[in-house]
Each structure stands twice: as C-alpha cells, then as structure tokens.
Amino acid sequence: MRPTLFSIGDFSVSSFYFVVFICVIVGNFLTWWEIRRNKLDLVMATKGAVITTTMGYLGARAMHIVFDGFLDIYIQKPLAIFAVWKGGLAFYGTVIFGLPTAVWWFTKHKAPLMKYLDCYVLGLAFGLGLGRSACYLNGCCFGEISASPFAETFLRYGLSAKNQFARDILLNLKELPLPVLPTQLVSTFVTSSIFLVLWFYFRKHKKKDGELLGLWLTMYGTFRFIIEFFRADDRGLFFNNLLSTSQLVAIITFTIGVLILVLPSEETLKEKNNDRTVQDSI
Incomplete structure (x- = not known):
C-alpha cells in the first residue's frame, strides 16, 4: 500500500491517479491499434475515445459519490466532490456512462457499431486489469478480515482501519488494522487474465462483430458478482x-453480454434483409 507515489515539497503525486493515467494512455493506444488493424476511421474513433473517456470518468466519480456509501459525507462536505486527487471512482460508472456514449457516437455517424466497440473494449479491459492495482496502492476496495496466509495488514489511519474502527473492531485509528483479503490483487490477476485471453486469442478468432464485447461483459460480470462477496x-x-x-450492475452487464453473444450480428441481419429484398424482386 502506497497512497502517495512521491512528494516534492507540498506537491505530491497520488499513486492511484498515476496508475489511472497510465491505464487511460495505454488503453487508448490499444484501442487505436485495433482501429488501425481493422482499417476503421481513426479520426472518428479518436474523437469518440475522448468523449467516451471523459463521460466514463465522470460516471465513475458520480457512481462513487451516490452509491458507494459516502453520499452523506459528500452532502455535508460538497466541496469534497471535487477532491478527485484523493481517489473515489466506481469502475462500473465507467461502463454505465461510457458505453452508451460510445453507442450514441457511432450510431450518430452511422458507423458499424459492434466493430468499433470490439476495439474499445480491449482498451477498457486492459485499463481495468492494471487499474485494480491502483486500488491496492490506495488501500481501497479491500476484502474481509481473514486469517489466511494471503491476508495483508494495511496502514494505520487507512481506509481498512477506518472501516474496522466504524465497525467497533478497532478501539482507535492508531492501532494497526486486522489483516484483510487483498481482493484488489485477486481482481488485478483475474481481470488482466480476461484481457490477455481476449487479446491473444479471441480477437484473432472471433466469429462475429460484438463477440469481444459480449465475452468481456459476461466474464467480468461473473467475476465481479463473485468477488463482491469477499469485499468489506x-x-x-x-x-x-x-x-x-x-x-x-454485474447481473445487468452479464445479461447484456449474453444477448450480444446469442443474437445475430449486424452483418447477419443485413444479409437476411438483402436476401429478402432479392426474393421480393424476383
């Protein structure tokens, strides 16, 4: 755990946001790589990436404020909403706000939606895999108290200590918190594995457009639903x-992923419509 990467005088760099910055840069690079490989419109995709990334970030912040159990604190201290350097992002907000934005953007430009979303989801999958390590450095998203040999003790005055103090497990914040499951590292391993499977296998063997998006939604949705039972x-x-x-949200994303995988692709629907048109003209 290292919430502050380094400090120079009064200026400090947050480990959390440094990793998030790397995720955004590399994630967008991977998306652009796929856009070029698939010979799609790079300019339109780049503009869409900027808008989608911005909306995804705002969504992640909004979801954290409203649904992560801190709403009362933000109501009492509204200026804390803008203290983004202290952390506070809910990843699913990225999906809930970012994905519809991408759908709107490519639909507006009458582009092959699923082709572009397959490219976008690879960058998103990478960002999530690396991004969970930011949670570990920040000390958030920790697991339940555990006697497991893999359990870790986080810092005094940290988020796990405050959580245990609020639950009357610690007498004061000067005490070291009890060891907890490092669910952040488990999430990093699993989500990175999902990205690697998509990148090195499925993107080269996909049977239809939208398959990468559908696979990611189902795989991550399943894992997220399970790991939540171990978080504290x-x-x-x-x-x-x-x-x-x-x-x-995981139930919803899993369902959407399954529908994308089982429903016919855009190309299949177009081929059926063309066949009907030909038959009608005969």
Whole structure:
C-alpha cells in the first residue's frame, strides 16, 4: 500500500491517479491499434475515445459519490466532490456512462457499431486489469478480515482501519488494522487474465462483430458478482445487505453480454434483409 507515489515539497503525486493515467494512455493506444488493424476511421474513433473517456470518468466519480456509501459525507462536505486527487471512482460508472456514449457516437455517424466497440473494449479491459492495482496502492476496495496466509495488514489511519474502527473492531485509528483479503490483487490477476485471453486469442478468432464485447461483459460480470462477496469496503448494499450496487450492475452487464453473444450480428441481419429484398424482386 502506497497512497502517495512521491512528494516534492507540498506537491505530491497520488499513486492511484498515476496508475489511472497510465491505464487511460495505454488503453487508448490499444484501442487505436485495433482501429488501425481493422482499417476503421481513426479520426472518428479518436474523437469518440475522448468523449467516451471523459463521460466514463465522470460516471465513475458520480457512481462513487451516490452509491458507494459516502453520499452523506459528500452532502455535508460538497466541496469534497471535487477532491478527485484523493481517489473515489466506481469502475462500473465507467461502463454505465461510457458505453452508451460510445453507442450514441457511432450510431450518430452511422458507423458499424459492434466493430468499433470490439476495439474499445480491449482498451477498457486492459485499463481495468492494471487499474485494480491502483486500488491496492490506495488501500481501497479491500476484502474481509481473514486469517489466511494471503491476508495483508494495511496502514494505520487507512481506509481498512477506518472501516474496522466504524465497525467497533478497532478501539482507535492508531492501532494497526486486522489483516484483510487483498481482493484488489485477486481482481488485478483475474481481470488482466480476461484481457490477455481476449487479446491473444479471441480477437484473432472471433466469429462475429460484438463477440469481444459480449465475452468481456459476461466474464467480468461473473467475476465481479463473485468477488463482491469477499469485499468489506463501503460500496452500497441492497436487499437487507444481500447484494451490492456492483452486483446488481454485474447481473445487468452479464445479461447484456449474453444477448450480444446469442443474437445475430449486424452483418447477419443485413444479409437476411438483402436476401429478402432479392426474393421480393424476383
């Protein structure tokens, strides 16, 4: 855990946002690489990436503020909403705001939507894989208290310590918090593995446009639903604390992913329409 990467006088660089910056740069580079490889419109895709990335970031911040269990704090201290250097992003906000923005952008330009989204999702998958390491450095998104040999003890006054203090597990914040499961590292490993499988296998063997997007939505949705049961950080709970906000979103993204995989592609629908047109003209 290293919330601050380095400091020069009063100026400090957040480890969290440094990693997020790398995710955005490399993620967009991978997207542009795929755009060029598929001989798509690079200029239109670049403009779309800027708009989508911006909306995704705003969505991630908004989801954190509203659904991660800190809304009362932000209402009491509204200026804290703008203290983005302290962290506070909910990844699913990126999907909820960013994906519809991308759909709107490419639909507006009458572009082959699923071809572009397959390129975009590779950058997104990379960013999520590396981005979870930012959560580890920041000390957020931690797991439940555990006696496992893999459990880790985070810093005094850190987020896990504050969580345990609020639950009356610690007497004060000067104490070291009890060891917790490093769910951030598990997430980093699994989500990075999903990216590698998509990049090195499925992008070269996909059977239809939209397949990469559908696979990512189903695989990540499944993993996210499971890992949430092992997390202890405040992130919004529903149905008598049975499900978290992220689990509800995971159910939706999984369902959308399955529909994308099983429904006919845009090209298949066009071919059927063309066949009908030919038959009608005979």
